[in-house]
Amino acid sequence: MPTVSKKHANKSRLLDIGVTMLTEKGYHGTGIKEILEAARIPKGSFYNYFDSKEDYGVEVIRHYIAPFIEQLDSDLAEHDSDALAALNCYFQRLIDDLQGNQYQGGCLLGNLMGEIGDTSEKCRFALAAAVNDYAGKLAAGLVRAQQQGTLRSDLSARKMADLLVNAWQGALLRMKIEHSIRPLQQCIESLLQGYFRNNV
Numbered sequence: 001m002p003t004v005s006k007k008h009a010n011k012s013r014l015l016d017i018g019v020t021m022l023t024e025k026g027y028h029g030t031g032i033k034e035i036l037e038a039a040r041i042p043k044g045s046f047y048n049y050f051d052s053k054e055d056y057g058v059e060v061i062r063h064y065i066a067p068f069i070e071q072l073d074s075d076l077a078e079h080d081s082d083a084l085a086a087l088n089c090y091f092q093r094l095i096d097d098l099q100g101n102q103y104q105g106g107c108l109l110g111n112l113m114g115e116i117g118d119t120s121e122k123c124r125f126a127l128a129a130a131v132n133d134y135a136g137k138l139a140a141g142l143v144r145a146q147q148q149g150t151l152r153s154d155l156s157a158r159k160m161a162d163l164l165v166n167a168w169q170g171a172l173l174r175m176k177i178e179h180s181i182r183p184l185q186q187c188i189e190s191l192l193q194g195y196f197r198n199n200v
Contacts, residue, residue: 054120072090091184095184
């Protein structure tokens with residue numbers, strides 16, 4: 001394998017492992033040594049890929065959010081004529097996955113916001129950017145649903161997206177302490193199937 005390709009593959013593996021380990025054990029509970037051991041990459045090689053653990057955290061955050069945005073894009077494209085159905089489908093898949101994982105982990109963004117959101121400036125900016133990008137993608141779907149007449153138009157799509165993100169993060173925390181998907185279901189039912197709906 002060419003050196004550049006091998007380096008890219010190693011970096012990608014380190015980021016994949018970072019998503020898993022930081023979600024399960026937190027930023028401070030995860031050491032560089034165990035990350036390298038899990039990736040089967042020689043000790044001391046970490047700084048060939050990242051300048052610091054903090055920079056690694058920033059890239060893990062970006063790596064984590066990308067597939068969620070891609071999946072949301074895919075669902076909106078698949079249900080082009082019914083954006084509300086696409087959003088419901090997207091969140092139901094997340095709920096099913098979380099239930100299948102026995103309510104473990106939750107959302108890496110939410111976990112890190114609570115752990116290092118006010119102590120690491122670089123990670124704080126990365127978290128804010130990830131949340132902003134995610135809310136923006138949700139807002140695009142909500143705009144389409146408004147245009148299709150299924151959602152109310154007296155609220156801006158961005159305000160609804162921000163409310164949805166905030167409520168979903170809170171529901172994820174309750175899911176972890178209650179070991180139940182009910183908080184997640186209540187969030188989606190109350191907003192996408194309730195408060196946001198066009199009842200005219």
